[in-house]
Amino acid sequence: METILIPLGAGLLQAFEPLNLFMIITGCLAGLFVGCMPGLGSVNGVAILLPVTFLVPPTAAIIFLAALYYGAMYGGAISSITLGIPGASTAVATVFDGRPMAQKGKADSALMAAAIASFIGGTVSIILFTLFAPPLAAFALKFGPQEEFALMLLAFATFIGLGGDDIPKTIFSILLGLVLAAVGFDIISGQPRLIFFDMVEFQRGIGFLVLAIGVYGIGEMLWTLESTKGKVQMHNVKITWARMRSNFGQIREYINSTWVGSILGFFVGTLPAAGATPAALMSYGLAKTFSKDPDSFGKGNVAGVAAPEAANNAASTGSMLPMLTLGIPGSPTTAILLGGMIIWGLRPGPLLFTESPDFVWGLIGSLYIANVATVLLNIALIPVFIRVLAMPFTLLTPIIFVLCVLGVFATTDRMFDTWIMLIIGVTAYLLRKLNYPVAPAVLAIVLGPLAERSMRQSLISSQGDAMTFLERPISLTCVLLAVALATYPIIQKAVRNRRSRRAA
Amino acid sequence: MTVLKTLTVSALALAVSAPAAFAEWQPRxxxxxxxxxxxxxxxxxxxxxxxxxxxxxxxxxxxxxxxxxxxxxxxxxxxxxxxxxxxxxxxxxxxxxxxxxxxxxxxxxxxxxxxxxxxxxxxDTFLLWVNSDREDIIDLDSYVASVKEAGLDWKVGGTGSGQEDSILTAMMENEFGYEVTYIPFSGGGTVAKNLVGNQIDSTVNNPAEQMEFWRAGNSKPLVQFTAERMPAFPDVPTAKELGVDMEYxxxxxxxxxxxxxxxxxxxxxxxxxxxxxxxxxxxxxxxxxxxxxxxxxxxxxxxxxxxxxxxxxxxxxxxxxxxxxxx
Incomplete structure (x- = not known):
């Protein structure tokens, strides 16, 4: 324990030096900006900022990168809530309830919930990391393709209830997402598949952001335009001290989902294959499944904002573990951290914890500080963020449109993807008019490739025997949990129907 | 600072090759x-x-x-x-x-x-790696014997069909007359992790991908597919020394x-x-x-x-x- 506490304490103390504090604040601000710009993407943003780290001593550089990393994680929620466009894949589940809350004039409480949940998620995760990093690194190695697939199954199962009452429509939506996810190169044989109209552009597949921005940016915009006939004026919220306090008091409504999301997020994050996006989606699904009022999810339930935000922050701290011990970055942003490490002559691997404890625990120490700094900055900036919503809808709509187009083009640098995004947007709008839920399709395009790869790897290694998923203890546990979770909402509904029938 | 440096460098470049300097291309x-x-x-x-x-x-x-x-x-x-x-x-x-x-x-x-x-x-070079838990495998001969015994249950991890490690694996199958199950992963780092976690039985990783696990005692190299022993692996024989004509x-x-x-x-x-x-x-x-x-x-x-x-x-x-x- 001493070997942890001494360098950790030193790391914490270091973070309070004036230069380092300055780096934390700059890093958080830059991260917030990078994270909340849809499509700017943390990869480009962070890579462009990497040179800054060579101007300062390595410790300050690590602190800067950690702050940037945290800032970006918080920032993703901001555009999800205020604009309805997920800034990054990790923030997509935040749109589900964050956007409806903003439309009801409760953007400030959504942002507050996102900030607090992120803070709790981050903190729980760092504490778990501090206490259990080495044994967890060994646990992560037990995760082979079979376990990864079982975990993905679990993620899909948490979403059965997501589509609302119409289960066939939900399944259709999931299948649509899976088909779109299959476009491009086959991940095992490398052959191109599902190349529509023989257009070579499809070889590169349909990116997640293209779909998410289409569905939530364009689709949602069209929907709002139609349902309000352009008359809507976004709620101009006056931020008062009393309102801030009552927003803070709301914490009781989402604290349970936040704890669950934090712990779930951390464990999912430590697995090299998973990462923050499945963690956030699973956390959302769980919060809805076990809520007393599942029907209010997707219509502006504050727990639906808190659950994914707690999980994605917890997962991003968790994903430091595979990066440090196995050299496998869990996200593009951790990959940049990895780049920084290689420059400072540090090789990730099982020996890093024993050979460079100052670095590892210094990094963890700075995560504690960065987390506190980001939550404070974030809450202080809420009045600034919600100014966006004070704009008349006639002004905001064109801005959202421009951001969608720009965001997609900036990520992939191809007009083709921009067109696809627009087509998907219109399709999503039509599906919504026909009462198809669109969230399951978004889920499927994120998890589909992960699930497909691990399933095929498992089946290759078992020579086609599907029992392999049930023969391994961790995988079996996940499969059983998935079955239980998938049937829970159905049973629950049946029970409720019977009760209401009896009452009638 | 950076601007100053760029200016100095440009000025120097200008001095050295004045006519060409105006056309000097730089990423924009x-x-x-x-x-x-x-x-x-x-x-x-x-x-x-x-x-x-x-x-x-x-x-x-x-x-x-x-x-x-x-x-x-x-x-x-x-x-x-x-x-x-x-x-x-x-x-x-x-x-x-x-x-x-x-x-x-x-x-x-x-x-x-x-x-x-x-x-x-x-x-870059290739070595054949197994998990260090496999105490029964100490050299190429014991490796080949184990693979032959396991047959298709022997799982070799790699980075994809058509990647260099799959070619090397196919070359070994031809050379030693056995057949294995080849599982593609998304990158050399993931392959290394799966070897250390005993999800696969062997792999032909590059040195950089296994170096840290080897230093930590999690994996061990059996053969190197080079002309001569590399300075970083003085104790590992080359395939050629063992009478197998494979170099890649x-x-x-x-x-x-x-x-x-x-x-x-x-x-x-x-x-x-x-x-x-x-x-x-x-x-x-x-x-x-x-x-x-x-x-x-x-x-x-x-x-x-x-x-x-x-x-x-x-x-x-x-x-x-x-x-x-x-x-």
């Missing part, structure tokens, strides 16, 4: 640095080291941004580079799948001789899309020459068992690529494309 926007493999693998580590050195030494006015495009054994990356024809701000770090993927996937529509060769940064290397080169401007090619070639000659790069080569004697560039590299592509076509013919793609 961030350079996409494509890696045709997943994160944590050998190519990824190299690209990230090079990117960092460029930043640290302030060699480029615009940053290099590493991007992994591992899909379809490099097909995704090569298609991407092909679509970027004429672009002066995209470069790619290659593996040997640069040669093999277009042969195996003829409908890809990529001709590697059209790409712009910049510089050959290193020749992987090129790590930097290439641009077709039709890059000559000024840009010159600028990038000079940049990578500077990196190649740097102390840091040479030290990395030594510690990770790479050969970095002199940097091939321009026509030399183009000729090197042409010969390697032909050698690989012959190799694939010899072992059979079916064996590599597992169909």
């Amino acid at each position: 926007k961030p350079v996409e640095f494509i890696i045709m493999a997943g994160t944590g693998g050998g190519a990824d580590q190299i690209a990230r080291l090079l990117q960092g050195l460029i930043e640290q030494k302030d060699l480029s006015p615009r940053p290099f941004i590493p991007m992994n495009k591992p899909g379809g054994s490099g097909a995704e990356a090569m298609r991407y580079l092909q679509d970027k024809a004429g672009d002066n701000h995209t470069l790619m770090v290659t593996l040997n799948s640069f040669y093999t993927t277009p042969i195996i996937q003829d409908e890809l529509g990529v001709d590697i001789t059209e790409f712009t060769p910049i510089g050959l940064m290193a020749m 290397y992987m090129q790590r080169s930097v290439n641009g899309p077709p039709g890059m401007d000559p000024e840009a090619v010159e600028w990038y070639t000079n940049l990578f020459q500077t990196l190649f000659d740097s102390e840091e790069w040479q030290a990395f080569c030594e510690s990770d068992g790479l050969t970095c004697d002199n940097m091939l560039k321009g026509d030399e590299l183009a000729a090197f690529h042409a010969k390697a592509a032909k050698d690989h076509a012959d190799l694939i013919e010899a072992v059979g494309a079916d064996k590599i793609t597992g169909e």
